[in-house]
Amino acid sequence: MIDLRLIRENADQVEKAxxxxxxxFSIKELVEVDAEQRxxxxxxxxxxxxxxxxxxxxxxxxxxxxxxxxxxxxEVNVRTKEANALRNELEGRVKELHLxxxxxxxxxxxxxxxxxxxxxxxxxxxxxxxxxxxxxxELGPPxxxxxxxxxxxxxxxxxxxxxxxxxxxERALMNFMLDFHSRRGYKEVFPPILVNRQxxxxxxxxxxxxxxxxxxxxxxLYLVPTAEVPVTNLYRDEVLExxxxxxxxxxxxxxxxxxxxxxxxxxxxxxxQHQFNKVELVKFCLxxxxxxxxxxLTRDAEAILEALELPYRRIILCAGDIGFCARKCxxxxxxxxGQNKYREISSCSNFGDFQARRANIKYRPADxxxxxxxxxxxxxxxxxxxTLAAILENNQQPDGSVRVPQALVPYxxxxxxxxxxxxxAEAVH
RNA sequence: GGAGAGGUGUCAGAGUGGUCUAUCGUGCAGUCCUGGAAAGACUGUCUGCGCUAAAACGCAGCGAGGGUUCGAAUCCCUCCCUCUCCGCCA
Numbered sequence: 479m480i481d482l483r484l485i486r487e488n489a490d491q492v493e494k495a496x497x498x499x500x501x502x503f504s505i506k507e508l509v510e511v512d513a514e515q516r517x518x519x520x521x522x523x524x525x526x527x528x529x530x531x532x533x534x535x536x537x538x539x540x541x542x543x544x545x546x547x548x549x550x551x552x553e554v555n556v557r558t559k560e561a562n563a564l565r566n567e568l569e570g571r572v573k574e575l576h577l578x579x580x581x582x583x584x585x586x587x588x589x590x591x592x593x594x595x596x597x598x599x600x601x602x603x604x605x606x607x608x609x610x611x612x613x614x615x616e617l618g619p620p621x622x623x624x625x626x627x628x629x630x631x632x633x634x635x636x637x638x639x640x641x642x643x644x645x646x647x648e649r650a651l652m653n654f655m656l657d658f659h660s661r662r663g664y665k666e667v668f669p670p671i672l673v674n675r676q677x678x679x680x681x682x683x684x685x686x687x688x689x690x691x692x693x694x695x696x697x698x699l700y701l702v703p704t705a706e707v708p709v710t711n712l713y714r715d716e717v718l719e720x721x722x723x724x725x726x727x728x729x730x731x732x733x734x735x736x737x738x739x740x741x742x743x744x745x746x747x748x749x750x751q752h753q754f755n756k757v758e759l760v761k762f763c764l765x766x767x768x769x770x771x772x773x774x775l776t777r778d779a780e781a782i783l784e785a786l787e788l789p790y791r792r793i794i795l796c797a798g799d800i801g802f803c804a805r806k807c808x809x810x811x812x813x814x815x816g817q818n819k820y821r822e823i824s825s826c827s828n829f830g831d832f833q834a835r836r837a838n839i840k841y842r843p844a845d846x847x848x849x850x851x852x853x854x855x856x857x858x859x860x861x862x863x864x865t866l867a868a869i870l871e872n873n874q875q876p877d878g879s880v881r882v883p884q885a886l887v888p889y890x891x892x893x894x895x896x897x898x899x900x901x902x903a904e905a906v907h
Numbered sequence: 908g909g910a911g912a913g914g915u916g917u918c919a920g921a922g923u924g925g926u927c928u929a930u931c932g933u934g935c936a937g938u939c940c941u942g943g944a945a946a947g948a949c950u951g952u953c954u955g956c957g958c959u960a961a962a963a964c965g966c967a968g969c970g971a972g973g974g975u976u977c978g979a980a981u982c983c984c985u986c987c988c989u990c991u992c993c994g995c996c997a
Contacts, residue, residue: 520957523966530966533978537925544977551977849954 479576479835486512495582500591500798508575515568522561529554577679578686581832583797584806590796596809597796602780603789605813606872613816614867615747617874618644621896624748635745636737636752643896644866648755650889651862652730655757655782659859662778664728664759669708671731672699677711680837682803682829692734692752701734705758706856713762714837717849723841724763724771728859730755748867749821755862761855762839765831768853772828776808779824779859785885788868789813791820805830810860812868823864826857 485492489509496503532551536544588597618624623644629637640648660666678684678700683691692701702708709729718725733756737743744750759778763771776792783790795807804827811820831851834840840849873881880896887894 516957519966523957526966529977533925536977548977555977 479832480579480582481831481835482512482572482576485509485579492582496580498583498587498589498797499580499800503579505579508572508579511568511571511575515565515572518561518565518568522558522565525554525558525561529558574685577836580802581805581830583800584828584830586794587800587806588794588796589798591798592796593799595796596793596799599792599794599808601789601791602784603787603813605789606815608815608874609876611815611818611871612874612878613747614814614870616816617870617878617880618748620878621870621880621898623647623896633752636750638748638751643893646890647866647869647886647896648862650886651865652755652757654886654889655859655862656728656730658782658785659728659757659759659778662781664726664778667709667712667727667729669702669705669712669729669731671702671708672697673702673708673711674699677707677714677837680714681707681710681833682836683707686802689738690736692736702731703735704733705729705731705756706760709758709760710833710839710854710856711837713839716839718762718839718841718852720764720841720844723852724761724767727760728757729760730757732756748863751863754864757859757862759826759857759859762834762841762852763855764841765850765853768828768830768855771853772806772808772826772855775855775857776810776826779810779826779857782860783810783812783823786865786869786883787885788865788872788883790823801825801827803827803829803832805832808857810858812864814868814871815874816871821864821868823868824858824860827855829854829856 480492485505485508489505493505496505529551532547532554536547536551539547588595590596615624615626619626621644622642623640625639625641629639632639656666672694675684675698678691683700683703691703693699694701700707708731709727712727713725732753734753737750737752740750759775761771761775780790780792790810790812793809793811795801795804795809800807807825807827809822810824810826812823813819814821830853833854834851839852839854841852842849869883869886870880873883875881875895878898882890882894882896
């Protein structure tokens, strides 16, 4: 969340900065309720103070005096209780309004109301020259690696079964990415896939986007929509050592999203699933380093695409398209020849102290002063399913086979080409 | 799922109605002592909010929320969580 003090003292600037986000974020009510809350709080505190004084007096008083004081104390208590009830109500309202406010976009984020205003930063790689390129959902089934129908049968639409080399490719990609990032200094973690509500609030999914996630209602637990949630919340309510920063983690988890509001989008293929695998990169760093760490993290995600020989571009999201918690975000988009367009495969965000405030993650500064909020960052490194789809499309051969990127060959037991008639048992051991 | 125990400051662990933000120890920081260290001595050391230029100060916090009382870490109620044993189980 945004620093409440900043909102109070610079209401106009905050309001203006949020307007760039494209819609509906007024801080007016928050500012008013907050002022009211503080007024009631001082009244409540004054009553408490009087009650405390009376307690002292009663202890030392004579019997007859004591009864008189008790009467006053009772009156004070009644008023205290009233003030407290009001205070609690206002405090709850402030929190509600406060949690609903998105982060302030960084000054370097371009203006714009939707994705058409995003700005390309750079591109990498040569788009492959393919005559009549096929889409991945055309390439996959003949290779025996996707089974869309049975995915629907055992779950519902937007669930897919990976078969044979599809399953092995998916697994190879996970391992490749985790190994790759581990070598670059990210400490691997494998967190729980179900998290409690506090986690979802900490990383900003809730309370705003309640309907977007799968929830085990009987247990008040949520299926993680991204590893960002459990991994960032590892350090919730903790004070980290300044010397340990930056803390860098990579994590594989399956991710679950209801894709509410995505009806009709990417209904074919393996691009938009309710369940998908992803390797996520998460960093906790000093505020003064977050800009630099953001760039590095994005580079780490790009390095995976480069290692897999996949053409991509980096774009910076405009203020209207940026995620709720992010103050700045780069998207990496990989080239899909079959679709003839770039598609998002990684989103690398700098959250500033927005999540750290929600999740209460602090660090002790070098000078041993008061603990301060860390900055958090994360990015996909990468979404596995989309990577698999991109590999299929970019490496397709005229005969329907698919070349395996060099970097992945060791993870597939030396297999260099995916063919329909591959003997899986022989290819992978 | 059944039975029991417990949730207090970095940790450990007292406190069962006021003098308690809370004994003692430990950890941490500083000072002294020392050739240097260890040991020892002394001092300091929680968080949030409010008001402040800052300090001072005020309020709150002993898992959470209610209740009793002038007064609750302490008594009562509800809930949450952790641990141990049994059962079940990858």
